Amino acid sequence: MAGSPLITTSHNRAVASARRLAKRAFRREDRRFLVEGPTGVTEALGEQPGLLELFVTPEAAGRYAALVTTASGLGTLIHSVTPSVMADLAQTVTPQGIVGVAALRDISLQDLIARRPRLVAVLAAVRDPGNAGTILRTADAAGADAVIFSGASVDPYNPKCVRSSAGSIFHVPFVVEASIESSLSELRSAGMRVLATSGAGEVDLYSVELAGPVAWVFGNEAWGLPEELVALADESVRVPIHGRAESLNLATAAGVCLYASAQAQRAPGGCRRDGT
Numbered sequence: 708m709a710g711s712p713l714i715t716t717s718h719n720r721a722v723a724s725a726r727r728l729a730k731r732a733f734r735r736e737d738r739r740f741l742v743e744g745p746t747g748v749t750e751a752l753g754e755q756p757g758l759l760e761l762f763v764t765p766e767a768a769g770r771y772a773a774l775v776t777t778a779s780g781l782g783t784l785i786h787s788v789t790p791s792v793m794a795d796l797a798q799t800v801t802p803q804g805i806v807g808v809a810a811l812r813d814i815s816l817q818d819l820i821a822r823r824p825r826l827v828a829v830l831a832a833v834r835d836p837g838n839a840g841t842i843l844r845t846a847d848a849a850g851a852d853a854v855i856f857s858g859a860s861v862d863p864y865n866p867k868c869v870r871s872s873a874g875s876i877f878h879v880p881f882v883v884e885a886s887i888e889s890s891l892s893e894l895r896s897a898g899m900r901v902l903a904t905s906g907a908g909e910v911d912l913y914s915v916e917l918a919g920p921v922a923w924v925f926g927n928e929a930w931g932l933p934e935e936l937v938a939l940a941d942e943s944v945r946v947p948i949h950g951r952a953e954s955l956n957l958a959t960a961a962g963v964c965l966y967a968s969a970q971a972q973r974a975p976g977g978c979r980r981d982g983t
Contacts, residue, residue: 711786713765713787714788714789714792715788715792717791717792719792721760722786722788722792722796724737725741725762725796726796728740734811735811739811740809740869741806741807741808741869742758742806742869743797743798743803743806743807743869744799744803744870745803745805746874747869747870747872747873747876748761748774748805748806749774750876751874751877752774752781752783753877756810757783757809758807758809759783759784759808759809759810760783760785760786760807761775761785761805761806761808762786762792762793762796762805762806763788763805764790765787766804767803767804767805768787770804783807790802793806798870799870811864812876813863813881813882813883814853814882816855816882816884816889816890817893819852819853819880820896820897822852823897824852824853825899825919825920825972825978826851826852826965827853827855827894827899827922827923828842828846828853828854828855828922828925828961829854829855829857829891829901829924830842830855830856830858830860831857831887831924831927831932831936832927834861835861835928835957836861836862836866836867836871837868837871838956838958839856839860839865839868839871840863840870840872840873840876841871841958842854842957842961844871844872844873845965846965847872850969852880853879853880853881853882854879854880854882855882855890856881856882856883857885858886863876863881863883887924888939891922894922899920900916900921900942901924901940902915902921902922902923902940902941902944903924903926903932903936903937903940903944904924904932904944904946905931905932905937905943905945907943907945908943909943910942910943910945912944912947912963912967913947915942916971917968917970917971918971918974918976918977918978923961924936924940925957925960925961925964926957944964946960946964
């Protein structure tokens with residue numbers, strides 16, 4: 708931070724360039740996205756190509772001195788900004804005073820297939836960025852190989868989705884694929900069983916075979932999966948409700964399913980052989 712001039716206006720070129728990344732079209736055009744808060748920024752620094760730029764208030768620079776020093780040492784361009792400028796950059800009501808800019812990191816469906824995935828979460832028209840980010844985080848924790856955002860799902864680089872992932876957006880490979888039909892076809896051709904989650908599923912989660920490679924399909928928060936997508940799956944699976952709750956939150960249901968697969972794949976006879 709030493710010698711870095713304090714930016715006092717949001718009309719500054721670097722600030723204006725970062726602010727436009729709040730919109731999906733500009734993120735795709737510039738191939739960059741915003742990472743807000745120390746957790747996301749720290750995770751970005753540990754990956755390639757790392758963090759491109761870092762905006763930080765003087766107060767936050769003192770609070771996160773080690774983080775800023777690490778970023779500077781890795782070649783990240785550091786910008787010192789006033790709290791008012793930070794308020795224009797940040798997407799939260801109470802900014803933490805630190806926002807980074809990172810390069811887009813999604814991979815193609817073909818790249819994913821080439822990696823021979825064994826556990827994948829497929830999001831079909833999942834619109835809520837908080838749920839999508841939480842599923843990314845859960846997939847990371849469960850050791851999933853990828854998450855596919857398809858069928859008009861939210862942009863994974865949506866600021867709320869990035870925050871909800873708690874840094875996992877930098878850990879889990881993910882695909883942005885418009886056609887869910889193509890995604891499921893390719894995954895099945897790669898030897899994965901496709902399981903659709905549905906409250907009216909044919910089989911109970913505890914009864915389905917999960918030791919082999921599995922792609923779980925999760926639907927919209929409000930209306931679930933349409934019948935035509937359920938029909939594309941090898942089986943439709945319901946998560947049992949033992950209490951009086953009407954249903955499970957989407958992210959919670961995804962967590963239950965992904966962990967069930969993770970446990971089965973790591974058990975004797977499961978498909979995990981690499982120690983993960």
